[in-house]
Amino acid sequence: MSPEEIQGIFFLECEESLASAEQGLAACKAGTQDSDTVNAIFRAVHSIKGGAGAFGFEALQGFTHTFETLLSDVRENLVPLTPALIDLLLRSLDVLSDHVTAARDGGSPPEDASLIREMEGAMANAQGANAQQAAPAEPEPAAPTHAVTFDEDDLTSDLDLDDLLNDLAGAPPAPEPTQEAAGWKVHLRPHAGAMRNGGEPLLLLRELAALGAVACECDTTSIPALDDFDPHQGYLGWTYLVPQDVSEASVRDIFDFVGDDCPIAIGPDATIPPTQIEPSSTRPAPAASAPKAVAPAPAPVAAPVQTPAAANPAPAPATPAPAPEAPAATGGGAPPAAPAPGQSIRIDLVKLDKLIDTVGELVIAQAMLAQRLQNENVQSVEELTLLESLTRDIQESAMSIRAQPIGSVFSRVPRILRELSSSTGKHVNLQVFGETTELDKTVIERLGEPLTHLIRNAVDHGIESPEDRLAKGKSPEGTLTLSAEHRSGRILIKIADDGAGINRARVFAKAVEKGIVAPDAVMSKEEIEQLIFAAGFSTAASITNVSGRGVGMDVVRQNVKDLGGRISIESEEDKGTTFILTLPLTLAISDGMIVKVGDQTLVVPLTHVVESLRPEPKDVQGLGASRQMLNVRGRFIPVVSVAEAVGAYDAVDNPSQGVLIVVDTESAGQAALLVDNIWDQRQFVIKSLDTHYRNVDGVAGATILGDGRVALILNVDTLVQGAVSSGYGLEAA
Incomplete structure (x- = not known):
């Protein structure tokens, strides 16, 4: 690696x-x-x-x-x-x-x-x-002179190996520390694994020195001749004198990362752990010799550790020391622990994307096989159904690998709220629900920006100041609620506040002032609320670091649309506002209706479909010279000819002779798409046109059908918005 x-x-x-x-x-x-x-x-x-x-x-x-x-x-x-x-x-x-x-x-x-x-x-x-409650500390005695000492400069500068070995080889024996020496000792010896795994010993020594510890002894007995020297092995051991006021836990925390690769021993009877040479080394192990600076220990210290802060530690009870036959690195010969449940491994994202692409090709191959068997009138319904079920299971399992909990996005919110509280003076209580809800990693990565905009908008525009809230009989602290849940194959994310709600009169007046709508325009409550997503729209009285420049909410809507989702608003005056994001679980494989429009075969994403019907002639009414409206249970919605939008030939132009698919869009409400017929409903693999061709208005991508043909996937929002004006939503008399 x-x-x-x-x-x-x-x-x-x-x-x-x-x-x-x-x-x-x-x-x-x-x-x-x-x-x-x-x-x-x-x-x-x-x-x-x-x-x-x-x-x-x-x-x-x-x-x-x-x-x-x-x-x-x-x-x-x-x-x-x-x-x-x-x-x-x-x-x-x-x-x-x-x-x-x-x-x-x-x-x-x-x-x-x-x-x-x-x-x-x-x-x-x-x-x-x-x-104030502690006794005066005694003056710290001078550190005794020992075999090898290192000051802070030695530990923070580059050392020449030859000079270091010469100093170590010629160092006089270390005198025994006196009982009066203030502090306690820690003994350590880094093994080869510590250096191989990134636990560079010099960094550990620097950490000890930062705590005030002083190296008072160095075991050099295992250093071989230079010809036999293996730089990947560990030969040196150290004894450090640690100040009395440093806790044992602080020292042990330094060695959390290296574990058995750098054993330490603490206690009055402890010594430097023995040298361990890895068997993989091609160099023969050095011959055992009598220690020059310290006495060798037959095994790592396993006796109970005395608390270093104790003034007069009691002697440890005598226990027979077993003679271990296995190397100390095996943990006393204990069998390796079984893998813990819930273990995970890191996978390169490129490999994961390759798996998802392969699963997509499997979905296409399954559709091709189903089409071939259908064309040849082969009666294998049971086997084909089983294959389709297994393919869907594999697809869902592969997608679950890429799935991540939305809590990784929600976890950023507390910091955003702290920053907003500091800049606005508003205190906001955060409530989170459904943070374990999972969705595709790509959606997770692209969700952060729109979510941040919505939260900033909720705190700055929605939640009132503490004084205003108290005047309204509310708690001075506002509440922001984030929730996520799965619903009908999609994920529903809600950002709700308990603030003032949307002032529709003010929004409409601001839209007229900006020239977004005409002064005499007649708009429903929902249409007025959607005006806040218009580019350049803002109701802020002044420009601040938080808002007021008219950018943000239009970006939110565009980002959500790019994810194949929709955003809607629910607001009640003085009760609060809720933004609802409806997003796909994944951007790779989805479900859709395969429809016939003239000489074209198209796919309508199922997430937009409300219902499909064959209308009676009386259900379709004309509007003006060329417009048609569909009466759906007392509400008229516009009829959009898909053939005209995509340029298809020989398509049905009479709604009573075709099929109308009622779809729900973000910007234009509901509309009825006129198609010739509905062929099938199945999963499809989304292929980006931007990657293979270029962006096409009204088209979200392409897919490969079971018969091998390429079909375009309709971008329902763009298609309806381009074909229908805002005045089509007429109520039935």
């Missing part, structure tokens, strides 16, 4: 860690402040810090170090988790997210100096309060 691929995995894990920390802090804000929640937040930030150091992202590592230190104090109950501190942690998490984005995209790190000072101030205030 290349370094670029490893770095890509790191950034994916950063996203997961940020989401985990966001979830934990949200739980803390809601009142869940148990140790498990705090530990989960700490681990998430610690994971980002470890990877940042390994890849050399200094700005990210530096900020995360301060953030992690504050969380460590919270975890150890040194800093109380107050509402003010939770707010500070949330703001720190936002900046941490910006740091990750800058590191991933190669941009400039965000300004974090003031926030670092706030975090350090929170720790200093807590330490000052704790110091």
Whole structure:
């Protein structure tokens, strides 16, 4: 695996860690402040810090170090988790997210100096309060002289290997530390796996030095001659003297990533773990020799660990030490653990797209076989039905691999609300439902922008200020509700607020002022609400950083249309507004009606279809010289000739002789598409015309039918909008 691929995995894990920390802090804000929640937040930030150091992202590592230190104090109950501190942690998490984005995209790190000072101030205030109750600390004695010592400059600069080995070889024996030495010891020896898996030992030593630990002993007994030296193995072991005020948990956290590849031993009777040479090495293992600096240990220390902070630790009970026959890396000979349920693996997206394309071709092949058998009058209905069922199951399973929970999009909302609260002064309570609802990864990726616009619009235009809400008898804190659910093969996303609702009179007046509609236009409530999606439309009294420039809502509608979806509005004055997004579960395979229009075979996406019918002559009425309207249960809707829209020849032009398909559109309401006949209803694979040809108005793409012919997929919204004017929605008398 290349370094670029490893770095890509790191950034994916950063996203997961940020989401985990966001979830934990949200739980803390809601009142869940148990140790498990705090530990989960700490681990998430610690994971980002470890990877940042390994890849050399200094700005990210530096900020995360301060953030992690504050969380460590919270975890150890040194800093109380107050509402003010939770707010500070949330703001720190936002900046941490910006740091990750800058590191991933190669941009400039965000300004974090003031926030670092706030975090350090929170720790200093807590330490000052704790110091008033603590006894005065004794002066720290000077560190004793030992065999090999490293100061901070050694650990942060490049070392020459020959000079280092010469120094180590000529180093005098280390004197035994005195009982009066303040601090406690940690012994470690990185093995070959630590370096192979990215746990570069120098980074671990730097982490220890950052805690104030001092290297007081180095075991060099396993270093072979230079001719036999294998740079992939681990030969050196260290003993560090750790300050008394540093907890054991802080030290063990440094080695979370390397595990058994860098064993550590802590305790009064512990020694440096023994050397392990991997069998895969072609170099013969060095001959055993008596240690020069430390006494060899026959096995890794497994005795109970004494608390380093204890002033007079009691001696550990004597227990017989078993003589292990297996290498220490096997974990004491324990059998490997069985894979845990729910394990996952990372798959290259290119491979996944290839699988989806292959499944699409399988759907086409199944349709071709069904068409061939039908043409030859082969009676194999049972087998064909089974094949169709299996093909659909394979298609759904393949799509489920690409499916992701919409919670990954919803998780960004708390930060958006925090930013909006800071800029508008409005406090908003977030409620989320259905965050585990899954949809295609492509839809997920393209959903973030329209969702952000709708949320900003809801807070800025919908939810009133605290003063106005109190005057109306409402809670000063507004409520924003996000929900997602599956319905009829599509996903329904709702963004609802409990604000003032849409002021239709103001919207209409603004539309007249902008020249969008005529002053004498007669419009229904729904048509007035749709005006907010017009380009350049805005009811904001002034331009702010949040809104007012008339861009955003038209972009929302266009983005939703590009996803093959629709957006609708439900609003009630002083009760609130709900935006409803209806989206396909996937953009690759869908269901549709195969229709005949003159010399053309076309596909109408089933998501737009309301019903189909053969009208009686009395149900179709003329309007003007060439317009026709269909009476559907007391409501007249326009009849759209598909043949005229696509340029088909020899098509039916009398609605009573053809079939009318009632469709629902976003911008023009309902309409009736006139086609010659409906041939079939089945799944179809969407092929982009932009990729293979060019964009065509009224056409969403193409597909391959069972007989091998290419059929165009109608873009119902564009087709109806281009053929019908806004004045067609006439009510029956």
